[in-house]
Amino acid sequence: MIEEAAGSAGQPRTLTAAAFRDAVRAKLAYAVGKDPSRATAKDWSMALSLAVRDQVVERWFESTKASHAGQKKHVYYLSMEFLIGRLLNDAVCNLGIESQVRSACAELGIDYQAQLEQESDAALGNGGLGRLAACFLDSMSTLGIPAHGYGIRYDHGLFRQRFHDGWQVEEPEDWLVSGRAWEFERAEMAYLVKFGGQISFDGHGATYWRADETVKAVAYDTPIAGWRGRHVNTLRLWASRPVEVLDLGRFNHGDYMSAAEKTIRAETISRVLYPDDTTAEGKELRLKQEYFFTSASLQDIIRRYLEDNDDIRKLPDQVAIQMNDTHPAIAVAELMRILADDYRLTFPEAFEITRQCLSYTNHTLMPEALERWNTNLFRKVLPRHMQIIEWIDYHHLAEVQGRNLPVSLDAIRIIEWGSEIKMGSLAFVGSRRVNGVSALHTELMKQTVFKDYHVLYPDRIVNETNGITPRRWLYECNPGLRALLLEAIGDGWVDNLERIEEAAKFATDASFREKFAAAKKANKVRLAAEIERRIGLRVDPSALFDVQIKRMHEYKRQLLNILETIALYQAIRRGPGAEWTPRVKIFGGKAAPGYQIAKRIIKLANDVARVVNNDPIIGDRLKVAVLPNYNVSLAEVIIPAADLSEQISTAGMEASGTGNMKLALNGALTIGTLDGANVEIAERVGPDNIYIFGLTADDVAGLRQRGYNPNATIDSDPTLKGAIDAMVNGTFSPDDHGRFNEVADRLWHTDWFLVTADFQSYFQTQRTVDLDYRDKNRWTERSILNTTKVGWFSSDRTIRGYSKDVWGVEPIF
Ligand code: H2P
Structure with a gap:
């Protein structure tokens, strides 16, 4: 039994190190089944996690009881992605039991840090969208908002990225292979989900859906503890299972493969995140998921x-x-179906209830991400939903026609030309609120993609600028900075990140500055060791660490950064004796498996890195580290070590960004365009503490409308031309001169993402960065101002906004 002082809900309780040590021993013996002398590192880590989990579970029961008893409105967050990462340290820090856990580990002779690294990353997401969902779970628990997260328990999350000769290779991620301490299977908590088949009506109001295929969704629950362990919410992920486990008849006839066919078909649904949907089968699977x-x-x-x-x-x-996002937008039709077909409400009643329950977050204006489904496929997989969507579309249009407003009827149709369903439109029409994720993005939503809807429903679109949890993204990942802040201003900032501004006054205090710089340096030493361990490259921790970590995408413009790297490389070669500011360019990010040009840009980054890193003329003046398999755990090592944060998307295209917030909070200065939340970061840190360059969103729109011709730009800029030429003359690909022709051709001919248009401004701004970085005191001062001025970007603030403007919910304490 664990001795602890009884704590009532909302009160931190005390747990002794000795009691915890005994609990870990007991877990090792009775749950893992190992003797300490035989236990592997994995076994210890499992025992440790299970002992911590017990602490979470008690609070979980209390929270569940409290939210039932309180009868408060409950939030259900539906997301195809939850990029959770590791959970052990998160739980330990949020429960406030770190010192006991560390002492217990020391007594048991195990290294806490090494234990943390045994846990595999839950990589059930792609990038910012999934990580945002994970930060929201932390904030909802912290604030006492009763909530469930709902998603899919993929057997394999986002693929593991490896480089083979510099090319991205995708391998399945096996996060479940060595067991998972945090989840509870709820075999009894299962629902049937149907696909395909026929719809019939009995003439008395009843509707029957005779499906072709039925699978079972089985719940797996993970408790998510908030800060100070006051409230614990649930992340419920669904695994797909067959209704009948085995066709015993076929099996007994020796037909073993086909006996298991239904199982395989059913389990395919929760097999992987984002199956390649370039094939018809892939599309159907995605819709089914x-x-x-x-x-x-x-x-x-x-x-x-x-x-x-x-x-x-x-x-x-x-x-x-x-x-x-639009991934769960089918909820509009599904909730209506349940209300109308199972509870016998009329369609108008069902629609009204649905619209009052649902809200939709838009994360991008790019057409590729606003899903569309072909009506034939849709009708085949979800025949009843097709009828419901036709009903919604018809009645919505009829209602709008009656209102005589200046909108284009074509633009507001949900079903376009009878052949495609626009899921963004379905989500909009079926929602109480629709939100964008930064001020600029929300404004652009109103002006572009949802322009006509905004005329119809002027109150429906609201802005909720993204945020990040300060627990994971400072308190846990940056122990040095955490300790310094605790010493200087106490721990109020962890509850209310805006209070971090209390430390701004120390920006000019020499002793604080020194400690701040020392913490940064220690983080850089740690990252340097990680770079060497992962790719065998030695970097100097006193160089400027210049970081671009995010999904590989043309609009995020890793290519602009690589071109600048090439130009800088060429400049150093031309004048190695000049005074250069040593720089390490650090890249991390995965490209979608079917996104060929993005994969080629990864290869370019690796080719450039190989040449630059091995050029004796260059030495430590410039190094390029392209780190494979960027994920949450790697981000936790890179972010605290960054000096410069690259947020260089084509203006108007990055909805918000959240890496920009994490990096600024950890003291990196941003070099970026006026895009997404960069705009709001710039307002808060002030123009002296951020590097803004390039075209604005308005400039981009204007230039694209007029028609941009990159030829003239490239011809008139020898630095840019020199860099592009080097891409195609074999400098970086001596074995295949033509390898990057397509990349260069796009720059010369269309350059949709305006890399060439922004190059000169970016290059010059980088040179200012070089000069500024030499003044270490001043740089540290600005770095402190970044950390202390971005408290508003806490996801707690974002969740308060959703609670008030979107959900109408209140905390339970
Ligand atoms: C997306 C947007 C980001 C945004 C994030 C969360 C889809 O994430 O592009 O601008 O911050 O959602 O709202 P990402 O590109 O990182 O996959």
Whole structure:
């Protein structure tokens, strides 16, 4: 038994190191089944996690009871992605038991840090969208907002990235292979999800859906503890299982493969995140995944609601459902289907209830991400939903026609020309609120993609600028800076990040500055060791660490950064004796498996790195580190060590960005365009503490409308031309001169992302960075101002905004 002083909900409790040590020993013996003398590092890490989990679970029960008893409105966050990362340190820090856990580990002779690294990353997401969902879970628990996250328990999350001769190779991620301490399988918590088949009506109002295929969604629950362990919410992920485990008849006839066929088909649905959807099979699988988790979640939401309530019409009083992007947008039709077909409400009633429950977050204006489904495929997989969407579209149009407003009817149609369903439109029409993720992005939503809808529903679009959790992104990942802040201003900033500004006054204090610089240096030493361990490259920790970490995408313009690297390389070669500011360019990011040009840009980065890093003329003046398999855990090592944060997207294209916030909070200065949340970061840190360059969103729109011709720009800029020429003359690809022709051709001919248009301004700004970095005191001062001025970007602030403007919910304490 663990001795601890009983704590009531909301009160931190005390746990002794000795009690915790005994608990770990007991877990090792009775849960893992190992003797200490035989236990491997994995076994210890499992025992440790299970002992910590016990601490979470007690609070979890209390939170669940409290949220039922309080009868407060509950949030359900539906997301195809949750980029959780590791959970052990998160739980330990949030519960405030770090010192006991560390002492217990020391007594047991195990290294806490090494234990943390045994845990595999839950990489159930792609980039910012999935990580945002994970930060929101932390904030909802911290603030006491009763909530569930709902998603898919992929057997394999986002692929593991390896470089083979500089090319990206994708391998399956095996995060579940050595067991997972944090989740509980709920075999009894299962729902049937149907696909395909026929719809019939009995003439008395009843509708029957005779499906072709039915699978079972089984729940796996992970408790998510908030800061100070006051409240614990649930992340419920669905795994797809067959309804019948085995066709015993076929099996007994020796037909073993086909006996298992249904199992394989069913389990395919939760097999991988983002199956390649360039094939018809891939598209169908993706649609099934989206419906699968949405349907199971909605069935679960209604079951929970009916445990405490009996009038289905009052669902919106208790339930706020957030659709994270368009992936769960089928919720609009599914909730209507359940209300109309299972609870026999009329369509107009069902639609009104649905619209009051649901809200939708848009994360990008790029057409590729606003999903569209071919109506034939859709009708085949979800015949009943097709009828419902036709009904919504028809009645919505009819209603709008009656209002005589200046909108284009074509633009507001959900089903375009009878052949495609626009899921962004479905989500908009079926939502109570629709939000963008930064001020600029929300404004652009109103002016472009959702222009006509905005005329129809001027109050529906709201802005909720993204945020990040300061627990994971400072308190846990940056112990040096954490200690310094605790010493200087106490721990109030962890509860309310805006209080971090209390440390701004120390920016000019020599002793604080020295300690701040020392913490940064220690983080850089740690990253340098990690770079050497991962790719065998030695870098000098006193060089400027220049970081671009994010999904590989043309609009994020890693290519602009690489071109600048080439130009800098050429300049150093021309004048090695000049005074150069040593720089390490650090890249991390994965390209979608089917995105050929992005994969070629990764190869370019690796080719440039090989040449630059091995050129004796260059030495330590410039190094390029392209780190494979960028994920949450690697981000936790890179971010605290960064001096410069690259946020260089084509203006108007990055909805918000959240890496920009994490890096600034950890003291990196941003070099960026006026895009996404960079605009709001610039307002807060002030123009002296950020490097803004390049075209604005308005400039970009204007230039694109007039028609941009990159030829003239390239011809008139020898630095730029020299860099592009080097890409195609074999400097970096002596074995294949033509390897980057296509990349260069795009720059010469269309350059949709305006890399060439922004190059000169970017290059010059980088030279200012070089000069500024030499003044270490001044740089540290500005770095401190970044850390202390970006407290507003806490996801706690974002969640307060959603709670008030979007969900209408209140904390339970
Ligand atoms: C996306 C947007 C980001 C945004 C994030 C969260 C899709 O993430 O592009 O601008 O900050 O959602 O709202 P990402 O590109 O990192 O995959």
